[in-house]
Amino acid sequence: MLKKIESIILSWVIIIAVCSCSIKDEGKMENEGEKKNVENVSDEEASWLSTELWLPDGVEFVNSLNYLLDGTLRIATAGQDAAVWDSQNEGGGWEKPDADMSLTSDYGYHYSSEGMLYVYDDEKLVLSPADGSEMKTISINDGDQFISTAISNNILAVLVQNMNSMQLHVEIYDLQTMEYRSLDDLELSEYLSNSQSDVGNVALNSTGEILYIAIDGTGIGRYDLKRNQYSYLIEQDLFQNLTNSEQKEGLNHEAEICTGFAVDDTEKKIVLCMLNMIKNQSKLYLCEWGIPEDKEQASKDKLRIYSLKKHGEIQQAVSLFQEKCPELEVTFEVGYTGEDGVELSDAIRTLNTELMSGNGPDILVLDGLPADSYIEKGILEDITSIVDQEKENIFYNIISAYNKKESIYQIPTTFSVPIILGDAEVIDAKNRKELMDILEKKAVTGLPLITPENFAETAVDLFITSDILEGTIDEAKLSDFYRDLKQIAKQSFPDNEIDTSEEFSRMTYWAEEYPYIGFNPEMDIFLGNAQVGIDKISSFETYLEVLSVCSEKDLSYQYLNREKGNYFIAEAVFGINCTGKYRDDAKQFLRYYLSGEAQSAMSYTGFSIIRDMMKDSKYVSENGEFVGSKTRDENLDKGLNLYKVTPSKLQGLIDFFEGLNTPVKDDAVVLQKVMEQADACLFEGKDPESSARDACSEINLYLNE
Template sequence: MRKKKMSDNKRTRLLVLFLCVVLISSLLIGCKSRGDKETSSVPMGRYMEQELELPEEYQESHIISILSNVDNELEVYLATATTMIALIYDGESWTEKTISWINNIDQNKYMIYKVILGKDNQYYLITVDYSSGEYQYMIYKEDGELAQKLEIPWLETKTEDYKGEMSYPNVEDIQVLEDGTLVILPSIYGESVNMFDPSTGELIQDYSLIAPVAVSNQDLIGYSTDQQKLLRMDKSGRETASYVYDAVLDNSLIQEVDGNIYSLNSAGVSVLQKDGSLWQTIVEGGLTTLSDQTMVFQELAVMEKEKAAYAVLAYDSQYNIKLYYYQFDENVASIPSTQMNVYSLYLNPTIRQAIIKYQSEHPDVLINYTYAIENGEASNANLSDTIRALNTELLAGNGADILVLDGLPRDSYVEKGVLEDISDRIKPLVDDETLNKNIMQNYLSDSSCYYVPLRFQVPLAYGNKQVVEAMPSLDAMIALLENKDVTGLFNNIGAENFANLFWALYSKELVTDEKTINEEILGKYLDMLQLLMEKLGEENIFNFGTSQLQVDNAIELDRGFSMYFGENNKSETFVEQLLSLSDSQVTLAGAREVGMYYDTFDNQYIESGLVGINKASKNKELAKEFLAYLLGDKVQSSTAFDGFPVNAKALDGVMNEVDTLQGMSIAIDTEIRQIEAPDEKQVKELYDKIKELDNPISYDCMLSSLVIDQVKDFLEDKVSKEEAVQNIMNVAKGYLAE
């Protein structure tokens, strides 16, 4: 049959109708609200972190243990001044559980160390008997209303420890198989993991495994240092399976649930499914507190139910116990919608901790942190190449939104217009004394501010008063060395370390405001070093091979120095760089015990975490918001062990924490000495000195590295003083001209 030809009019009408449909569809799409999201294009759902707070009446208690009970609910065990309490958290609310069997133990004599739910669904606990002055671990099992002590002869047998003293075994953890077999993990690295018969207490098997350790119903799972992987082993000691495991071992936990192996470390919570071969991330560490490498993980609880949840018990950097809970939220984007980049040469602990806190409070923001050099170690060539590559990127209008400027040519960046003026955020905080005025005045001009430090470190000298008072002045040091026998008055750290130390202390005299080297001061600097090394002895001149420059994010001026250790070295002079109040304990012990004199170096401080914003950033407002967060109470009051806070209120808080100082043990060679904590008067005297600090040690680390290479040739008599001066002037001129 022949088809009828479509008329031109009909074709035209159909074409018009089609165009109308397209136009209406386009208008409908165009009218969609900006708040509407194309959920199909944005992957949704991830585990969100919640820091659990105990009910108000229990907040003075101390959390001992957490576990997942037989109903897959979180159980939390608390110690009060007089008793133990157990709480159950179902994901929304708390209820108290009766644990009379635990409270029948004499807690004046025994310290409850840990509570465990075995694979046999029975409760166990570890106690420590310290009544006799010796620490002896014991294991108890729930028996109705009573606690039944398990007789394990191994726990009651003393052996010789690493000090040559007789002591009972130390216990880190216990696990229990389905048949009640006990697995005991010792706390001393290198000792075997032991398996015991529950009825006789006799040793069944020992395993050359280390933590992390877990058990299944019938098997033991632990890490083999020989094979560098997790091994599954049965009660006969036979290996039945192995698993790849790349986590940091000394801060990692594993747990077996229904054949699946769960892992907790700074990368997050991950799972190796039964019969699987690849670890799958469940809770992303980078988006949670888990990635904070100052956290010390204690326990992991896995609640495998219709809606899985995970709980983590950990100590933070200030030794506060923290309980985190992770539940899946299907209404949150899998990957945060807003991203910002932070760059530094060296890892900055405060930045890292702040990113974790900020992201937990702002789940829609992801902050990518990149640092170029691992562990503060870099050759001059590598450092130079890294900085040149960064400079090229920044001058091209690219680079990270926030720059941590420690070790970078920050003044050059200001001159070349790389950095954003942040005075609108900083000046009000200085004017209202939120920030330390003495510190911040060095970064504010009448019209601008381009960078500020997040922390400051306190270098000081302690020991012989004449030496301590002379060290900040180049002329005074020369006079001292010319007129006094300094043998035994200096803790000898070698030529290179002395060269670095004094270059830092005199950097403002050595490098002029015009970015040139002061030739006269340079000559005096070389004279002083030569005199010092001659007085200390020829054999010390060639002690090069360590570098004081830039370990992590700050200059390290005390590298090579020993410390006060009592009468044997009380006449020497030492340098100490305080990163926290705890670091002052040895210095203050020397002052208290033998009258050592201590002082700062003419009120100089070391900048740490110097932060600026890239002028080319496309996230300037977010970057400024994060900068304000970095300087706020929450970040400044936390301890990252990289310096004292620039926030005045936070600094007051730190310096008033005298009660937290517990003293310390220090060891030199085979001798161990106990240092007592300072009292309030000593800490106040130190704080008075810290409040006077107003002069930054802020020199160019790349320049100093180049200079010290030339100083080495001079001290090794390879070149004359005149040649050394000329060589230093040449390398400095070339570098500063870049």
């Protein structure tokens, strides 16, 4: 078990152990005997499959796990009710063994494949040999700490982190001679040095000849200690696919990290221990090499919810809904991760093909998808009746504006508002042309219009609130847009030097992150580093900063580019596939989401479409108390003072939201292609006309498909 994680959550574990139910002698799985047969499976037809295992009754935190010599899976728990459990059928049933528990440690028990007890902390490891011989202690070198250990056949493997360099390395001990060696294999060293995480675990097979290493998010490595050969047991991409939420019992990386694993000697079974960082609970997953179920048949067995990109809050809502309706199996699928070589446009094409064939997901999260096309083609179900039931409790103006017709096909459930911050002259600008004229006048002061850090977000917000995209994309307007960006950059970057060395300085980076982007123009204006701010009111925290800087600097805020309407960014937009197999269950999910029950129990970005959720915010009070200062300087005198929102100011914000009437144009592929050419124009010297022509060529081809 990873020491760093254990030290952080130890107090949580103790609380969990005290509050948990009393542990019974045996826990049984209802689906015992349903495991797939992994023997005699040809590589051509097989793949890795994952299934969640039941833990013994009352067990919430698993401290360690390993396979014993006879194939028994052993787990140990930590805390006040520390215990050891064995299962001879991978979680089909659990029983308490007659295991040695003579040593004590805040970090809990660990066992070798022979059942030998050992405990360890960051600095030393203590072994209680199974043959009753004298206990042994192994101390860590100065400046190092133990991260994970495994023992088998008198071989000890230790994953070590150097606290100065933060680099990981592996040490192997022969417990008979007490000699040790550090593994210096080039491929292994590269694997460890390239890892972006210090969350790691090791395991050994029963002979102690094969070492397995898993660094969080990088797959499972395999090292033959006799031949000194490194390879992958499960490569990174395969491991991520195996543990994503598209699987029937998939692991959720949004909320879980791997804290331990065990590999049986056939290397066809791997048990992963995942820790849910929100609930502070462990889960065990059995990954088996076997024949998968037919995907089309599997799709008939569950309510499928699809999102083009990862969406943590919806994943959280799915989990809450699953707990509320345990009889209904719900899965959350992500079409584009950016990590598997699949292009964004290809992911949408794959979804479209599935929808047109009548086998698509039941619920679509429409963020970034061509929803208007889906409505025209009759793919989305009319859900007006669901919205009408909550009409008095929601910002109906936003839902109405998003659908543009009397019938409701799409439900935005959270939203944010692009705004412009500045003096009266700035906020009077109704469109980008007027704004550019005003900015040109203000450029002569020598003070940057915006800071370089805010440039990328400004570019994205100016585009999505423009009229450049109307059915197809207007090449002349896009060329003007690129020309304006170059002018703003000239007036905002010191000595006209644009830093291209950092990934986050590029607009394509933030197009990928949209709509979850944002720096802090309010602080730049407050500190006198900028004249203008383009931002989004996306939370009460943002709104407090906007109010504060407006008060301090005698400024105001307004909708951005409001000539064609008052724009809003809709997020977590739900639609129901009219050919879905579980439309009634899909409607049940939407009713649950709109009732506010889900959102009151979860964290989410943006403001809720449910109006009353605003009144319950911790940032609203009768007296508008001081809540703190925000600063980038050690001198607190320069802090931006923040105060809670009084009822009158809250009503002002609600009135501002009631004026929203125009959704932004935020097709994910279009935004990506536009910002690719924006980067080329600003960072690579490409002229605006060529950039616009190349962008339109790709975008209009995509839009006409």
